[in-house]
Amino acid sequence: xxxxxxxxxxxxxxxxxxxxxxxxxxxxxxxxxxxxxxxxxxxxxxxxxxxxxxxxxxxxxxxxxxxxxxxxxxxxxxxxxxxxxxxxxxxxxxxxxxx
Numbered sequence: 576x577x578x579x580x581x582x583x584x585x586x587x588x589x590x591x592x593x594x595x596x597x598x599x600x601x602x603x604x605x606x607x608x609x610x611x612x613x614x615x616x617x618x619x620x621x622x623x624x625x626x627x628x629x630x631x632x633x634x635x636x637x638x639x640x641x642x643x644x645x646x647x648x649x650x651x652x653x654x655x656x657x658x659x660x661x662x663x664x665x666x667x668x669x670x671x672x673x674x
Contacts, residue, residue, distance in 0.1 A: 600635045 608628060610620040 599638070600631060605632060 610624045610628070613619055613621050
């Protein structure tokens with residue numbers, strides 16, 4: 576099966592598992608990326624180069640979205656804890672006033 580037709584497995588809990596040799600793409604690398612023209616008798620860019628680059632961009636984007644989702648879950652957890660703490664504090668103050 577052609578690798579560009581396969582969907583990557585979503586990273587678990589926002590973590591990505593890559594080899595130490597893999598380095599994430601930086602925005603300037605995407606902006607400045609140039610592709611070699613195709614061989615004789617054909618026009619355009621080499622499709623294999625383009626698809627390989629797009630696959631790499633997709634992997635990095637998936638990692639960013641997974642990290643963002645994890646950050647949002649953590650923010651929601653912290654907000655819920657803060658609300659519980661505030662409610663407990665207000666409830667304790669009301670009980671003190673009745674005593």
